[in-house]
Amino acid sequence: MAGTVSRWAFIDDISSSIKYTGPWYETTNSPVPGPMYGKSQHGVNGTGSLTYDFSGTNIRAVGTSAATQQGGVVDPSWECTVDGVAIPVVAVSAIPQNQRVLCQTTSPLADTQHTFALTAKSAGTPFWFDSLLLNPSVNPTGAKPDQPDVLYLYDDPSIQYPSGSWQAISDTATGSFGQITQQAGSTMYLGFTGTKVTWYGRMVAGYPSGASQGSYSIDGGSPTTFDIPGNFGSWSTQYQQVFFETQTLTREKHNITVKFLGAAAPLFLEYLTVQNGDLVFTGNDKLPASIGDHDKGGYDGDEHPHSSTGVIVGGVLGGVALIVLIVVIFFLWRKLQQRRRIKG
CATH class of the missing domain: 2.60.120.260 (Galactose-binding domain-like)
Structure with missing residues (x-):
């Protein structure tokens, strides 16, 4: 029904609604290829945390999926909670990528006000946080996104x-x-x-x-x-x-x-x-x-922009083949007539 489908909204890392604790720093330089949402990220070496208050039913933290592993220990590590209850952390991808989900709710929350928290620990490999994805309340009773970028x-x-x-x-x-x-x-x-x-x-x-x-x-x-x-x-x-x-x-x-x-x-x-x-x-x-x-340039909807040339070339080759075939038939007919005269 119209008016009941709630979309995801992006909350960028530079939003004043996100509260950072610890030695976080902002950067516009990506640690791996690919764009960052809003062209910036927050990184931390050591231990850092962030919190965000929201009204909604789902939330995801997004950042760069890049880590090192020594002796079975993955660096960096992180954990996420909503209202103090842990939510699943997404494993690091095999290929370092930006705009990857770091943690997320896996079932809808009560449609009311909540607090999201993330704590990251780095022993040398920086942890990178890019944005939050929020499934907000349609009629929020508490905190709500300020002019969000909405995901379609x-x-x-x-x-x-x-x-x-x-x-x-x-x-x-x-x-x-x-x-x-x-x-x-x-x-x-x-x-x-x-x-x-x-x-x-x-x-x-x-x-x-x-x-x-x-x-x-x-x-x-x-x-x-x-x-x-x-x-x-x-x-x-x-x-x-x-x-x-x-x-x-x-x-x-x-x-x-x-x-x-x-x-x-x-x-x-x-x-x-x-x-x-x-x-x-x-x-x-x-x-x-x-x-x-709306656009008369380019190929103007022609699925095969070179098809006209193909038709012309095909027609020429087909005409040549037909002429050759007629000549061959005429030659064979003449040979047959000559043999009949000799036998006669």
């Missing part, structure tokens, strides 16, 4: 894929999912309230690795082209890639149409973030009549 997953009911060929795929290594297209002209449409949209995707291994392009249009305006750099030179998937970020908008109702222009690397959507976005789903927008026409 690829399968959010507000996101529509009105044209082209899109495919949902999963990643067994990370347990994450997304929507992918290789067909030029494929479009995505979203109606939203907010001040900025950011597209997060991947450069996926096993697909064409050359560069591609896409475009986005806000409220039916002129399209803005963005690059999809591809995965050239890498055998592994590149996660948490920012494909584009819109300009800052007034906080009111808007819509965005995104179009894949081709022609090599696919367009992948894992999620969008909408600054100052809607925390609840309130129903889909009606698609504008011109949704397929």
Whole structure:
């Protein structure tokens, strides 16, 4: 039912609502490849803790998954609690990555006010905290996020894929999912309230690795082209890639149409973030009549941009083959006629 689906909201590490204790420091330099949410993280060497008060039903801590191991001891280590009760910690990934879940609630909390706490211990390898993901109360009675960035997953009911060929795929290594297209002209449409949209995707291994392009249009305006750099030179998937970020908008109702222009690397959507976005789903927008026409550049929806050339070349070769066949038949017929005259 409209108005009852609560989305996740990002709380960045620099939020004044997060209280740090210990020798934490802020950095804009990533310890591993890949973007950090909000372009910053908090790190700690030694022992540090943080707390955050919220009203909601779920919470996750997100940061860099990178650790060392000696004698069976993993460094750094951390633990998380909600209202003093421990919640599960997520094991370090085999490949160091940014924006990985560090700990999370695994079942819904009572929809009331809570306190989240995280304690990290480092014996030499820094612990990195990036953000919190909060499933907030729709009508909070206590603390609530201040102008949060709201997460719209690829399968959010507000996101529509009105044209082209899109495919949902999963990643067994990370347990994450997304929507992918290789067909030029494929479009995505979203109606939203907010001040900025950011597209997060991947450069996926096993697909064409050359560069591609896409475009986005806000409220039916002129399209803005963005690059999809591809995965050239890498055998592994590149996660948490920012494909584009819109300009800052007034906080009111808007819509965005995104179009894949081709022609090599696919367009992948894992999620969008909408600054100052809607925390609840309130129903889909009606698609504008011109949704397929917001960009007349690129390949303009042609799934195979070189197909016209292929048709022409195929026609020429087919014509030549037909002429050769006629000549051969005529030659054989003449030979047969000559043999009949000799026998006669």
